[in-house]
Amino acid sequence: MKLVFNLPHMLRLKAMMQPWEATVTGSDQTRMAKCADEWGYEMIAVPEHFAIPNDHVELSGPHYLQSTVAQAYLAGATERIRLNSCITVLPLQHPIVLAKALATADWMSSGRMMVTFGVGWLAREFELLGVPFSERGRIAERVDFIKSQPEFDGRPFDVVHGLGTTRVGEGHVARDDPNGRPGMSGEEIVERLSWLGEQGVTVSAVPLPPVRSVDEYLDYAQWVIEEVKPKVP
Template sequence: MQFVFPLPHMLRLPAMSQPWEASVTGADQTRMARCADAWGYDMIAVPEHFVIPTEHLELSGPHYLQSTVAQAYLAGATDRIRLNSCITVLPLQHPIVLAKALATADWMSGGRMMVTFGVGWLKGEFDALGVPFRERGRIADEYLAAIVELWTSDSPSFDGRYVSFDEIAFEPKPVQRPHLPIWIGGDADAALRRAAKYASGWWSFLTPPEKIAERVEFIKSQDGYDGRPFDVVHGLGTNRVGEGHVAQKDPHARPGMSAAEIVDKLNWLGEQGVTVSAVPIPKVRGVEEYLDYAQWVIEEIRPQVR
């Protein structure tokens, strides 16, 4: 099982955030990322939204980073930990520009970048950026194909409805081959089919943990899946947040479980096909207590997880 380090103040989601997290600065995050790197955490993942419509502020909060910029910065501040997103909203970004940004960061970090793409769900955000919300799935599929073409072809060429290019050069290519890992976030059948065709991982959000094995089987039954190694992400606290960022009570995902409870739940998730998870932080009073708990997780819990 790989462990994600849940870096605080990547967002201020009322369903999950503690009040003190709003005071965490970029400098604090940099120090915490270096601790996670030194302790042996496998990954830091960065959420993304560009704008939040005011009618969603109560549930979603206003604070989100641009995922690729934050990933690149954190890669430069660390030595070995991998940098992912959760998620990068693909239809809201030009695929050539995004492909260049991710390839640049992978090149500069020596191959530590990953990306989790999603189609987005917040219509007002699409409206603000002038992107047709109802076409976001088709846009994402086309952008994904174009990005892979740019990353893997010596003479990239693409002719689509939303993006076209020909007779161009594109370098640097990602250090990782054939390209940096692409994961897909989302729970709808369309997202899972996208994962089967393009991805080496799936990040579940609304899927109940007892349904994960069934959904992984769905992915692997698709024509686009070729038997490649495939990661599945489900954090222990994931289902505390429902659709639209509504808080949900989930007795199986409460923060502050005992060591034995955490180990049992992580091992059970592993049996469902989960390969990457995160342990929710219980109520603490600030950065130092947060780091103490995170260090306890990696030193005491991880060795007991299969």
């Protein structure tokens, strides 16, 4: 099982983050990405939106990056970890320009770029960017066009089956966590990841306990790699 490193403050959703994450800076993210790269995590994923209407901020959050730019930066700050989008809203971007950006970043990173395409769902975002919302379903044509570009030299796109982050409630004590923080125990994480592997999942995020700072987050992430991952089949 290969593990995803969930980089904090890639978005700002109350249901999917802890309060301290909103204070994480780009410099913090760079430091964390370097640690994840050194420790052996497989992938970092970057979500994307271009414009969140005011009446959707409460639901969708106010903070997103442009995925390809962020992936390219993180690739430049690391040496081996793969960089994925989660997701790239394909209908909002010109396929030729996007293909060139992805191919450039992939070349400069020695083939570490990945991309997950989505059709998008926020009609007002499409309206703000002047893209017909009703035509967003033609994503297969755009994907085929991007794959056909000479920059990709006929290489197939990877297909990775994965599962997102699970947030763990305050009431669950992580008995194997050396700092005694709430969360899943090492044994329970091994059991969960092993079950996912049996279902055909090859890349998964790790359930996260509530932490209070970047340093606590890194302590936990390193513990997972050193103490938990070797026990997963």
